[in-house]
Amino acid sequence: MYREIVIPNRSMALEGLDLVDAQYTSTVFGKHIHEEYIIGVIETGAQKFLHQKALKVASQNQLIIVNPDDVHTGEAASPNGWRYRAMYPTSEHFSEVYNDLGLGYDLAPYFPESVVSAPDIARDLRLVFDQISLNATRLHAETLLYALLMKLVLRLSIKKPEKQKQRYSKHKLYEAKEYLRATFDQNISLKELAEIAGLSQNYLIRAFTQEFGLPPHRYQLQLKINKAKSLLKRGHLTSEVAIACGFFDQSHLHRHFLRSYGISPGLFRRTMNP
The missing domain is CATH 1.10.10.60 (Homeodomain-like)
Known part of the structure; x- marks a missing residue:
């Protein structure tokens, strides 16, 4: 029998980064938003959620990526629910990456796909979680995080589509x-x-x-x-x-x-x- 377990954490790396390790079985999340990005990996089971007006399903080892202010839901897509680990970087966290790429501080990535199969990025994400839980030094944690954020930007993000002239x-x-x-x-x-x-x-x-x-x-x-x-x-x-x-x-x-x-x-x- 599985039960709902939610373990939030806050790493000092990058001036503060929120993390969560959660197991959900019967919890159903209605439509909601976050101010930060969600970058997570499904460890066991599967999750389904409404995002960008479409129903998505993320299974074991797949990434879930949600942009700030994107409306989404969440619930189990398998009998025993799902366990996932996620981090919540802010636009400011990504701005350092954009600045190092010569693109300026005022930009933030936009991730068009909310369910992604990328085993190497999932591995890197798990490494970040594992090292932070083992109390890695701040320098070590930030080195791993920065490399992960850079890979996310270069591999999975696009320039956010410009809004058409509004009526x-x-x-x-x-x-x-x-x-x-x-x-x-x-x-x-x-x-x-x-x-x-x-x-x-x-x-x-x-x-x-x-x-x-x-x-x-x-x-x-x-x-x-x-x-x-x-x-x-x-x-x-x-x-x-x-x-x-x-x-x-x-x-x-x-x-x-x-x-x-x-x-x-x-x-x-x-x-x-x-």
């Missing part, structure tokens, strides 16, 4: 999105957001969902959860985080954090701050 209404949708990012902790109304975008409430809901994969209220919730994760990593008390991120109370934060990360906010905080 007026689409431009207003992006204004609404940025307003949500700036006011995620506030209890704003649908009417207020629609007025910011200069759109009807009905059109805003439909068009926002079509453009970004989540309705406005779900996108706002994901922003709250991601901010909560950041504060918990720094050791803030769960009660303080709930208030700072605009949740009604700790139980509200607990429910939604568990749904997104498969671990309670309290346990996540304790694990990241031993």
Whole structure:
């Protein structure tokens, strides 16, 4: 009998890199986003997930790669669930690679494929996890990580497709999105957001969902959860985080954090701050 096991970790390498080793059997992740990239490898079993409006299945030894702000889901695709190890590099982590390639700091990679068969990269990823778990020196860990990030960029990434010139209404949708990012902790109304975008409430809901994969209220919730994760990593008390991120109370934060990360906010905080 398998059970849900989630072991988050934070390496000091590259000024802080989040890692996770997880086993899921019955957990089902609804649509959500991350601010970081997800670079993971399936160790056992298989996972299926909705990404870029298509159902993907990743099996043992395959890589899972998800770009920041990409809406995705997650659940078991095999009877015993799936175990995977993943790291969550930020755009800033990749910027060092781009700068060394002479491409500048302001670029970040875009990975068009979310399920990839690349045994050598999977091996390198596992080596990073193993050495960090063995308390490798920072220099050793960063050498392995940098080589891995460079290989990911050169082998699997492309220049992010440029957005076509936006119609007026689409431009207003992006204004609404940025307003949500700036006011995620506030209890704003649908009417207020629609007025910011200069759109009807009905059109805003439909068009926002079509453009970004989540309705406005779900996108706002994901922003709250991601901010909560950041504060918990720094050791803030769960009660303080709930208030700072605009949740009604700790139980509200607990429910939604568990749904997104498969671990309670309290346990996540304790694990990241031993």
